[in-house]
Amino acid sequence: MAKIIGGITTSHVPAIGRAIAKGLQQDPYWKPFFDAYVPVQKWVAESKPDVVVVIYNDHGLNFFLDKMPTFAVGAAAEYRNADEGWGIPTMPPFQGDAALSWQLIESLVEDEFDLTTCQEMKVDHAFTLPMALLWPDQSWPVRVIPVCINTVQDPLPTARRCWKLGEAIGRAVAKWETDERVLILGTGGLSHQLDGERAGFINKDFDLKFMDSMVHDPQWATQFTTRELVEHTGTQGVELLMWLATRAALGAKVHELHRNYHIPISNTASGLMVLETGG
Amino acid sequence: MAKIIGGITTSHVPAIGRAIAKGLQQDPYWKPFFDAYVPVQKWVAESKPDVVVVIYNDHGLNFFLDKMPTFAVGAAAEYRNADEGWGIPTMPPFQGDAALSWQLIESLVEDEFDLTTCQEMKVDHAFTLPMALLWPDQSWPVRVIPVCINTVQDPLPTARRCWKLGEAIGRAVAKWETDERVLILGTGGLSHQLDGERAGFINKDFDLKFMDSMVHDPQWATQFTTRELVEHTGTQGVELLMWLATRAALGAKVHELHRNYHIPISNTASGLMVLETGG
Amino acid sequence: MSAHKKPIPGTVIFDGEQAMKGYALNKMCFSFNDEDNRKAFVADEEAYCAKYGLNERQREAIRSRNVLQLIAAGGNAYYLAKFAGILGLDMQDIGAQQTGLTREQFQAKLLAARG
């Protein structure tokens, strides 16, 4: 049986891509951010995951408003990054595992998740940057399964629904008849708002409370409507939904291996956690 | 409050479009089929629905396997038919009601349906032909909301899930703060199989049992897996899922106003029912 | 996937396995919604198949207009119907071909389902 070894949750702002492209890892602005990933890279290298389920949100690369899915799951042999319009170099393609994708999809649809399945799928910075933060040489030693959650257009799935999706992903992976070691990678957040007069909004108190809840009270954030989450964390802070789904996939108990919180990266409070299952 | 006045369920095979285009309504092959719609047209004209929620399945006009949704809901001001590749004339466009669509979508997502929302959406014969059977002059006196269920690619949503979707549509419409009279139109089936050595499969016993269950034991078909439904009704007979969702939207009790069952239309056992709510 | 499920005789369920196998073929057939694409196919079938990356099995199935082979190569009934449209075949022709019957025999079989 496949085993979920743990989850990593991290911010994914495009500015990270620009910093990587320019080699700014040791720059004073960026150093506190990039340094936090060094122990995580070490843990990942030692834990040797075979497959990464990447729970992320598309920012208008693969999906438009003509067909905007709430939950989309990739089922392709390969996923490519592409031009997003602001000049960040694209990353090497990612190897998929379509057979495992279909096992995941079969289980989730049986569990009454109304997925959109994608046999072709471009993956944007929310997918590629966290991967590059875990594997800086960008020679991905893993296969990937993209799971995309709508944060573009209201109504977003509720926090409760995202939690349930994560739980169902956990159940589905546990049924895979393979020996894969599976990492869940949830990307987005933490508090930030790009648009409106409230641009630049950051809520440190809420973010820290949320990060604590990931370990000690993981369903805490499901009490909020997505509108309340926007109020507390900003229009893009609602990306914590990906953290919540990731946490739900890990089961009842986790062991916190690593945490970082840093204000600001671009307009964002950047967060990073590594949670081992069964802690 | 909006009111669901009833539901109509009907077959939608492309051959109907060819027969309409050629004016074959009185042809001996087609007469028993088209005659069955005359009393239905009368009921519809008298009941004066304002809005029709059309629950149908796309056959590869609007959706491809790159982004294949389980449940998709239209939110456009207008929906157009288009060339499907086999030379049936396209029909006049259909007026949408985007504001009501969004109310439906907000309610369904809140109820944990993971919709794909479509602000542009071509509608295929499964949508247009039933509309033309109800309004033969094709000057649609109603606004429409398309609800599309995946029957193209396994895993299909379970019969149980389609039932729940229909129930949730019923709840959502009841919340609309308007006086709209709403008709639910479910299209597809009944038993038929186009592909494989089993092509031409028709199961009259099952169809009749299913039609009875729509009135007297509406959740009867939810006992079957979609694979069992294919076994009993053929690969395309599984389109009865649209009937099931329609029935679920109508509430506990219905009054059967009309029924027709005719073998064969093209390769299909064609079925037609008119169910009034609260019977 | 389908390995765990009871097969239905004479029936291929279009599941993930088929969807993967038939992606290029179905994508080509999906393109036949557009008249220009249908014309381009008719003008040069081999070039059109190559453009969509059909494998040899799929190209051969297209060449031979054999529906069962097209299904075995991953074709989906709904997309294949658009190919049938190009050929001017209707569902009784398709049904007859797959069941090894004449069109008349196939139509008689459908009528017989009235019981």
Place this chain on the structure above:
Amino acid sequence: MSAHKKPIPGTVIFDGEQAMKGYALNKMCFSFNDEDNRKAFVADEEAYCAKYGLNERQREAIRSRNVLQLIAAGGNAYYLAKFAGILGLDMQDIGAQQTGLTREQFQAKLLAARG
């Protein structure tokens, strides 16, 4: 829709109402994923906006590079970011413009959130 929900000051939720209002604008911005489209826009802004059917309010907001106006006209932050990319603006520029601050003031505001 949003009428029933408590507004969040300085924040427009991109809901169905906004999505309907901004469809043409967002579709144009979505097209900026392709370099050829970005070049076509730069070569002739008015023609490009006309091609996507922007209304006058949207065209004026594009002309004036005013993010708050673009949002008011139905623009979505994620698609608008691709327009900002053409202009060479980053998120601090955008943030500064919307909050009426200089870039330095906006950056200071972000830093202040450290508490």
